[in-house]
Amino acid sequence: MMSNDYAEGLGRYSHDVLIHDTDEQLVDAVWSFVRTGLSSGGNVLVHSDERRVALLRDALGTHPRLEYGLDRDLYQSPMATLFDYQRAMRQDSSGRARWVTGTVPMTEGPATPAAWARYESAVNEALGSFPFHALCTYDTQALPAHVVAAARATHPHVSDGTTRGPSPDYLDPGEFLTSPLAETPAAPVGTPTLAFTLQSPVDLAAARRLIRSGAATTTAPAKSREDLLAAASEVLANAVEHGGPPVDVEVWAEAGESRLTCRVTDHGGGIANTMAGYRYPDSRSALGLWVARQLCEDLVIGEGPDGGCSVLLLVA
Amino acid sequence: MLSNAHSFGWDGHLLLVHHTELERREGVAAWVGHGLGVGGKVIYFEAPDRRDSSLVETLAGRHEDAMSRGQLQFLPVPAEVYSAQGQQEIVDEILAEGYPSVWLTAEAEVGRRATSADTHAEAERAMDQLCRFRPVSALCQYPADLDAGTLHRVSGLHTGGVMSTLLRTRPRPDGIALAGEVDCTNADVLATVLTARSSRSRSRRFVVDLHRLDFLDVGGTRALVEGTAGFRQRGGIVQLREAQPLVRRILGVLEIDRTPGVEVEDR
Numbered sequence: 001m002m003s004n005d006y007a008e009g010l011g012r013y014s015h016d017v018l019i020h021d022t023d024e025q026l027v028d029a030v031w032s033f034v035r036t037g038l039s040s041g042g043n044v045l046v047h048s049d050e051r052r053v054a055l056l057r058d059a060l061g062t063h064p065r066l067e068y069g070l071d072r073d074l075y076q077s078p079m080a081t082l083f084d085y086q087r088a089m090r091q092d093s094s095g096r097a098r099w100v101t102g103t104v105p106m107t108e109g110p111a112t113p114a115a116w117a118r119y120e121s122a123v124n125e126a127l128g129s130f131p132f133h134a135l136c137t138y139d140t141q142a143l144p145a146h147v148v149a150a151a152r153a154t155h156p157h158v159s160d161g162t163t164r165g166p167s168p169d170y171l172d173p174g175e176f177l178t179s180p181l182a183e184t185p186a187a188p189v190g191t192p193t194l195a196f197t198l199q200s201p202v203d204l205a206a207a208r209r210l211i212r213s214g215a216a217t218t219t220a221p222a223k224s225r226e227d228l229l230a231a232a233s234e235v236l237a238n239a240v241e242h243g244g245p246p247v248d249v250e251v252w253a254e255a256g257e258s259r260l261t262c263r264v265t266d267h268g269g270g271i272a273n274t275m276a277g278y279r280y281p282d283s284r285s286a287l288g289l290w291v292a293r294q295l296c297e298d299l300v301i302g303e304g305p306d307g308g309c310s311v312l313l314l315v316a
Numbered sequence: 317m318l319s320n321a322h323s324f325g326w327d328g329h330l331l332l333v334h335h336t337e338l339e340r341r342e343g344v345a346a347w348v349g350h351g352l353g354v355g356g357k358v359i360y361f362e363a364p365d366r367r368d369s370s371l372v373e374t375l376a377g378r379h380e381d382a383m384s385r386g387q388l389q390f391l392p393v394p395a396e397v398y399s400a401q402g403q404q405e406i407v408d409e410i411l412a413e414g415y416p417s418v419w420l421t422a423e424a425e426v427g428r429r430a431t432s433a434d435t436h437a438e439a440e441r442a443m444d445q446l447c448r449f450r451p452v453s454a455l456c457q458y459p460a461d462l463d464a465g466t467l468h469r470v471s472g473l474h475t476g477g478v479m480s481t482l483l484r485t486r487p488r489p490d491g492i493a494l495a496g497e498v499d500c501t502n503a504d505v506l507a508t509v510l511t512a513r514s515s516r517s518r519s520r521r522f523v524v525d526l527h528r529l530d531f532l533d534v535g536g537t538r539a540l541v542e543g544t545a546g547f548r549q550r551g552g553i554v555q556l557r558e559a560q561p562l563v564r565r566i567l568g569v570l571e572i573d574r575t576p577g578v579e580v581e582d583r
Binding site: 091204222226237241288 | 335336481482497499500501531533534535561562565566569570571574
């Protein structure tokens with residue numbers, strides 16, 4: 001039986017993981033989570049594949065504040081999904097908390113399971129300031145052990161829907177990025193196809209022309225190339241204005257390949273926060289990075305060889 | 317290299333805003349090239365005490381024929397330039413020589429040193445009128461580091477729009493058209509031009525035509541919002557029209573259509 005303590009213990013934001021090996025465990029936990037959400041006045045979303053949605057709909061029934069969704073509509077790419085949730089939370093004027101339960105469809109679509117694991121970790125940063133509750137369900141029968149291990153590292157709490165406790169394996173988002181489970185992307189090992197240096201904001205337009213011409217040799221879709229260009233321009237503007245010139249730019253764009261990588265390295269005081277740009281910005285200076293994250297498939301903030309800040313941008 | 321911003325219409329009373337000497341020269345050279353290309357007579361007014369020698373050399377080298385037949389001239393700025401009547405006489409004289417159009421340019425600095433601020437502003441106003449009703453283009457060269465108040469005033473005096481290496485603005489009856497690129501180096505110029513132009517709008521709707529704008533960043537988007545803030549606060553609607561995909565994407569990510577008084581019209 002569920003207690004009020006359970007609902008209160010969730011606080012304003014919670015991101016729990018259920019690790020299960022049977023459908024019964026799944027249905028029990030989801031049923032509890034949904035009931036807590038509805039009884040506390042929240043809007044609830046249950047998402048999964050067709051089979052599970054049918055299963056859960058049979059068990060949970062309908063309610064004016066209960067919605068069912070299909071993974072393939074909601075989870076197309078990690079960054080788009082993350083910022084869609086953030087946008088929905090920001091634009092929600094109902095005053096109700098949002099409750100979401102389901103499995104991130106890690107093994108379908110172009111994004112790797114590790115990219116989805118980084119997404120799960122970044123959720124804590126991007127949505128942590130909103131009235132948001134998630135119970136992410138991981139089926140040990142269907143998912144490889146390293147995927148389940150990553151789930152334990154990206155969810156602050158483990159829950160079965162009625163009892164919950166801190167996950168002993170949880171890592172802060174910034175820490176998780178350095179874990180092998182995250183498989184955080186690195187720059188390609190080969191020589192960049194294009195390398196140049198910026199001294200001041202006046203060089204930005206020339207830098208964009210160079211990146212545009214480099215990207216044109218790849219088979220990356222026009223939209224991806226333009227997104228990378230716009231994201232790189234924001235990062236470059238930050239680097240010359242707030243980081244420290246000279247700013248080195250490297251582009252890896254192999255003819256005939258769709259992958260496009262750009263690295264921007266400044267000579268300033270170094271990294272303030274490797275998770276910068278996930279939270280909805282409250283200051284003007286952070287806006288560029290927040291936009292850049294939404295335009296890239298991956299944006300990794302790290303340390304440059306001379307102690308400055310280095311930002312890796314990727315599209316495919 | 318010149319961006320798309322330079323091929324966006326050349327006539328009228330234009331404001332050339334330059335960050336660097338190189339930008340100034342490129343802008344002037346492109347404008348001179350166009351004026352000569354359409355058969356007009358181009359006069360570069362210089363300070364009496366200071367010849368703009370390297371730009372003169374560049375232009376003279378590039379347009380040797382035009383120089384030798386007097387189609388391109390470099391002259392010390394005459395006192396007539398600072399009065400409406402004097403300006404008309406200069407224009408009449410050149411048209412009487414058989415040229416179809418008149419192209420005049422100078423650094424604003426030259427005028428500001430030669431006369432009082434009031435006289436200079438009066439001369440700019442007179443030139444603006446002249447450019448509207450006669451076949452005259454005047455390109456006034458201003459450094460980009462003007463303070464905001466001066467830039468606002470000056471952009472109101474140049475109804476032909478702004479020309480810079482990256483950005484070109486052009487008035488249209490219901491608003492303004494933009495071409496080129498906007499980033500942190502020229503967002504302030506865009507905001508000022510928008511403020512000056514939208515504050516004169518008597519209609520409820522102010523159109524910003526984006527179809528020739530190739531690039532807009534976060535700072536540029538902010539300029540679109542801030543430059544029209546006064547107009548929108550008075551109840552006006554700003555319509556952002558025909559954005560290219562990249563620009564549309566930035567507007568979308570920043571949810572600009574949720575800003576009160578801003579509409580994004582898709583192609």
